[in-house]
Amino acid sequence: MAASSLRLPFLPSISAHLPQHSNNTPPPSNLHISGTRKLRAAVIGGGPAGACAAEAMSTGGVETFLFERNVSGSKPCGGAIPLCMLDEFSIPRDIVDREVTRMRIFSPSNLCVDFGKTLLPSEFIAMTRREVLDSFLRAKAQASGARLITGLVTRLDLPAHLDSGPYVIHYNVGGSKKSVAVDVVIGADGVHSQVAKSIGAGNYEYALAFQERIKLPEEEMEYYRDLAEMYVGDDVSPDFYGWVFPKCDHVAVGTGTVKSKSDIKKFQHGIRARAGPKIRGGRVFKVEAHPIPEHPRPVRVRGRVALVGDAAGYVTKCSGEGIYFAAKSGRMCGQAVVEASEGGTYMINERDLKREYLRKWDGEYRSTFRFLNVLQKVFYGNDTSREALVELCGDEYVQRMTFDSYLYKKLAKGNPWEDTKMAMNTIGSLVRCNHLGKKGMELLSNV
Numbered sequence: 001m002a003a004s005s006l007r008l009p010f011l012p013s014i015s016a017h018l019p020q021h022s023n024n025t026p027p028p029s030n031l032h033i034s035g036t037r038k039l040r041a042a043v044i045g046g047g048p049a050g051a052c053a054a055e056a057m058s059t060g061g062v063e064t065f066l067f068e069r070n071v072s073g074s075k076p077c078g079g080a081i082p083l084c085m086l087d088e089f090s091i092p093r094d095i096v097d098r099e100v101t102r103m104r105i106f107s108p109s110n111l112c113v114d115f116g117k118t119l120l121p122s123e124f125i126a127m128t129r130r131e132v133l134d135s136f137l138r139a140k141a142q143a144s145g146a147r148l149i150t151g152l153v154t155r156l157d158l159p160a161h162l163d164s165g166p167y168v169i170h171y172n173v174g175g176s177k178k179s180v181a182v183d184v185v186i187g188a189d190g191v192h193s194q195v196a197k198s199i200g201a202g203n204y205e206y207a208l209a210f211q212e213r214i215k216l217p218e219e220e221m222e223y224y225r226d227l228a229e230m231y232v233g234d235d236v237s238p239d240f241y242g243w244v245f246p247k248c249d250h251v252a253v254g255t256g257t258v259k260s261k262s263d264i265k266k267f268q269h270g271i272r273a274r275a276g277p278k279i280r281g282g283r284v285f286k287v288e289a290h291p292i293p294e295h296p297r298p299v300r301v302r303g304r305v306a307l308v309g310d311a312a313g314y315v316t317k318c319s320g321e322g323i324y325f326a327a328k329s330g331r332m333c334g335q336a337v338v339e340a341s342e343g344g345t346y347m348i349n350e351r352d353l354k355r356e357y358l359r360k361w362d363g364e365y366r367s368t369f370r371f372l373n374v375l376q377k378v379f380y381g382n383d384t385s386r387e388a389l390v391e392l393c394g395d396e397y398v399q400r401m402t403f404d405s406y407l408y409k410k411l412a413k414g415n416p417w418e419d420t421k422m423a424m425n426t427i428g429s430l431v432r433c434n435h436l437g438k439k440g441m442e443l444l445s446n447v
Helices: 048-059 083-088 130-143 194-198 218-224 261-278 323-340 350-379 383-393 396-408 416-432 438-445
Strands: 040-044 063-068 098-100 102-106 112-114 125-127 147-150 152-157 167-173 176-182 184-187 206-215 227-231 242-246 251-257 283-293 305-307
Touching: 040 048, 040 167, 040 176, 048 063, 048 130, 048 323, 063 130, 063 167, 083 125, 083 323, 083 396, 098 242, 102 383, 112 383, 130 147, 130 323, 147 167, 152 194, 167 184, 184 194, 184 323, 194 305, 206 261, 218 227, 218 242, 218 261, 227 261, 242 261, 251 261, 323 350, 350 383, 383 396
Parallel strands: 040 063, 040 184, 063 147, 102 227, 184 305
Antiparallel strands: 098 125, 102 112, 152 167, 167 176, 206 251, 206 283, 227 242, 242 251
8 A cells, every 4th residue: 555645646648758848938737647657756966865865766666867066076074984884785895995993082182092992803994985985876876777967956946835746956967957847856965955945944053074185105104004093172173073084095184163164274284283293294185175964954854855964964963974874864765755656656745755754764863863962062062071082982892882883873782780880981081071060960861
């Protein structure tokens, strides 16, 4: 049975395809859709979220258009992906630049903790370049039947009634203005999403990430062969962290902040200074900057339009991780369209998307996002709390729980006795760092 309480199959029409419209010709008010075609969807944005949404829908029988304005571009991103993503999204090992098995975290006072002692021989953090990963995921979407359009989407026209009538995508390709009418739209177009603005999805706070790619001499690069570094402190970010992540033949050195975006270059100088001689003498060959959302948008579904990835606000606090959640949200949303339309056979509506996509997403990941939000408030507020954070990271139980949650994307179930000890150690570290006041106790009680 179909998911909605009422299902209307597509009505036959003279044409087997939805018409395309020039910018000067409005779409017809009553589209009759041929029974010889399937539901038609447009995905705006060809990063991990958009590519995985397009693949899921085209594999499931939905006619799918994937729009990406710059297929050769890349996002300034650490590029770390969890182990479970390789199997879940069939990512081959040759897409992975480095298999990181050692992670070092440096406190504001440069206390260093090796954060990888509990990794099993088969476990690692996969380091990728976004231009390589994104291209691979788009190719998978194309192989499944999605049509990739390299063009800039300029406008989304909504129907008078959001659950009936076509959505019209206007876009530019090679200087030519074109448009296409579709039944469903998925916005995967990032923080400044035009799709989100079109449906009045509301705003959110966002961080600014800044990154330099630095080519090191071969002997210096060997130091980072399987090692990634994280630095915390007011000198590198007032509310985030700085990183040195290894790639195929270079390192990505960057930082991010929500509070002080205008000072981002000062913080970048800070991370370069903290990394010091390990990257000195390297050649900067690429500089990148990009916004990163801080929390989900107030509205993620309206009518037959859904938001995924950064457009929806799916980036975790503390780690700033968004690649896996982008790909996962795209796939879940695409599958929701397939399931609700019974393989592209029936029209869907807002209730379908909320039930099949949002409810499932929130049920699986809401607690993870809330937990990491609390941890960021407790440990990223100032340098004293960051010292406590790094001190705690030296505990092997903390490391195992962290990696279990990160590598496999589920909140790890711990040992009650060890959990109690960890809670006491957390309080002890914060007390030693003179940071545990009334507010801190209230936050910890929510963890």
